[in-house]
Amino acid sequence: REKDEKIPLKYGVLGQETCGPGGIAYGMRSIGGVIEILDYMEKWSPDAWMLNYSNPAAIVAEACRVLRPNSKIINICDMPIDLMDKMAVMCGIKDRRELQYSYYGLNHYGWFTKIFDKDGNDLMPEIKRHMAKNGYLDGISHEPGQEQHIDESWIHTFGKAKDVYALDPDTIPNTYLKYYVFPDYVVETSNPEYTRANEVMDGREKRVFGACREVIEKGTAEGCGFEADAHATYIVDLACALAENTMERFLLIVPNDGAVSNFDPTAMVEVPCIVGKNGYEKICQGQVPQWQKGMLEQQVSVEKLVVQAWVEGSYQKLWQALSLSATVPSAKVAKLILDDLIEANKGYWPELH
Template identity: 55%
Template sequence: MPELKKYCSEHGYEEFTPQGQHKETSWLATMRAAKNLLEIEPETLPNTYLKYYLMGDETVEHENPNYTRANEIMDRREKDTFEECERIATSGTSKGTWFAPSEHSRFIVELACALAFNTKERFLLIVENNGAIENFDPRAMVEIPCIVGKDSVEPISIGKIPTFQKGLMEQQVASEKLAVEGFIENSYQKLWQSLAMNKTVPSVKVAKLILDDLIEANKDFWPNLK
């Protein structure tokens, strides 16, 4: 762990291998941001998603609204994948392909094996907290280590978590609960509160502007809000 922290403090999570899958400019910036995130909370290796919660100004500053990360994916990763699939289908063989299993595909296969063959391996799963994190909402869904077998998923007790992480999690859970309640109750107020509570939204004024835009964009799908 000290070696990993030292590396992260100098480079973030940037990959330096020819086969590294993350080549989009925005994603490389996200991986490098781990260096700055480690300064905020040096006791744990940071999740890169925290960039959007804790470094909002820096993130938005470099974004191009006319060419988003979705455009980057479509122009490279999606294009490369579709072209390779077409080549394999046309040639009738995957020999020589650049496709390779990743941690995500291995995770799915190993999880299926644990369920089928009762291997009792440990996986990170999203489950109801129910006391696994002692000082957190028992009904909140949390991503924690679990032992998986044929007939059961057993969450591993985490104990208490530090104030910094707990505060971030409680704010996000509150935002998500308000979003659900707002939709069920057709409540404009609760959906506005939900966005205002979200760490990616800088102010209640911006939250209202976002909500009004979302209402217009989703008017064929959303209920009429009161």
């Protein structure tokens, strides 16, 4: 991950875990591992569902669609869930599960269009007031334990959502859109010697491993001070919905097939679904506006080209994917980054020709 983030920055391109060249590099490493686990599951537990958090989720989901179209895999992401936690705080609601919502996009690349409370009251005007003023910062809870995972880089990201929101104040954006619409800002505010990977290794990784050692030494997790966050609770809620047929609403990454009516039917879109014992049913989101449609068409093409490059071992397709990314300024820069990434990923990527 550190190399994913630092190699693009050498060429004035943002380095990020799941977006741009870094996300593409990560995707090329992840596809084979996820397919291997999926095949193992289907051999030994053919009735099981795989609940897949593997990043970059959009590329992994597209690879599963292409390579294992009939597999029982549900691809998910906790970022929109974390944002719903913050919107609930903005509106004085204790539990995001009370929110009803409409949302469309790709993973790490989407927009909320409607938010209601459990009584059907429209919460969008209140949320928009907060977004226009402070982005998602007003949604950060100050209760004990709730700030444990918020590093400085995330504070900047939640604040920058104000500017992303200004581009289309009819919707509420996913935070990751900042990397696609303000890539110059991200590069300007990045330290090429100390990226998010370093922040995680010096912070969260040490805290988590330290907490684990403490639990082992004490023989109990009681009093450890850690609380479950959206990432943890979301996958448990989803497992319960499948096991107990709760028919709850979840945001899942699924084949479009008309869920977004004016968009590629083969795209793996992130939309609300109703989940029960027999799987999921999509909730159609209608048409998306021209601006979002243009962005989505560009990004889904990047993701499809990455998967094609992995399947075919194609240097050309991967160069095209990098060149098409909104985070990369030219095909020349894309090639320089690609050649460095190939060198850094020997043994992890398929051999390209």
